[in-house]
Amino acid sequence: MKRMKLAILSESPADEAAVAILAEAVLGHPFSRVQPSLRARGWPSVAQVLPSIIRHLHFNTDADGLVVVVDSDDSIVHLAAHDEPDYYHPLCRLCQLRAIFRQATKKLPPARGRDRVLRGVGVAVPAVEAWYLCGREDLVTEAKWIAGQEVLKPPYTRRELKQLVYGTERPNLQHETEIALREARRHARDLRRLENDFPGFASLATDLKAWPKIG
Numbered sequence: 714m715k716r717m718k719l720a721i722l723s724e725s726p727a728d729e730a731a732v733a734i735l736a737e738a739v740l741g742h743p744f745s746r747v748q749p750s751l752r753a754r755g756w757p758s759v760a761q762v763l764p765s766i767i768r769h770l771h772f773n774t775d776a777d778g779l780v781v782v783v784d785s786d787d788s789i790v791h792l793a794a795h796d797e798p799d800y801y802h803p804l805c806r807l808c809q810l811r812a813i814f815r816q817a818t819k820k821l822p823p824a825r826g827r828d829r830v831l832r833g834v835g836v837a838v839p840a841v842e843a844w845y846l847c848g849r850e851d852l853v854t855e856a857k858w859i860a861g862q863e864v865l866k867p868p869y870t871r872r873e874l875k876q877l878v879y880g881t882e883r884p885n886l887q888h889e890t891e892i893a894l895r896e897a898r899r900h901a902r903d904l905r906r907l908e909n910d911f912p913g914f915a916s917l918a919t920d921l922k923a924w925p926k927i928g
């Protein structure tokens with residue numbers, strides 16, 4: 714059977730390694746990695762380079778799909794209401810990433826035997842470290858973050874999440890990667906808690922589950 718090929722774009726190589734494990738768990742089969750042409754580290758650079766990456770993958774590689782995961786930071790969190798047809802929240806990063814995919818793929822002619830590169834988009838609220846803490850710290854959920862945001866009292870800061878996850882606010886890449894992989898593997902055994910507590914991950918899972926079977 715042909716192995717699916719995926720490109721993964723996130724905010725650090727450690728995050729990309731973790732996202733790869735989570736994507737594999739959702740898809741239920743292993744895949745090969747294709748390198749995106751450009752790197753982006755953080756918002757807004759991801760949004761800026763994404764159209765070029767999509768075009769590059771479409772014409773110059775045989776990537777089947779592109780998975781993008783960014784942190785929400787302090788931006789508006791995607792809500793179920795945003796999923797209404799034709800709705801788009803200009804300040805929501807999930808809505809923005811979906812719109813960029815739509816724009817970038819709309820007019821592309823088929824290439825390399827496929828119509829377009831498949832889309833997988835997720836947003837970690839407020840940062841991917843919250844996903845790593847999911848199931849370990851009951852206080853850390855997307856709903857609690859939104860509730861805090863609404864009263865201008867965030868329940869935790871991104872620095873606190875880093876401290877909780879890595880034991881330091883400034884982990885080196887090796888330490889960051891080890892922890893990211895450990896927590897992603899924990900979720901990969903059972904994704905239900907992460908999907909339940911983090912709709913920004915569930916959105917990514919929904920994208921991946923809708924992909925046609927390759928091979």
Ligand SMILES: [Zn+2]
Nearest residue numbers: 791795805808
């Ligand atoms: Zn949205």
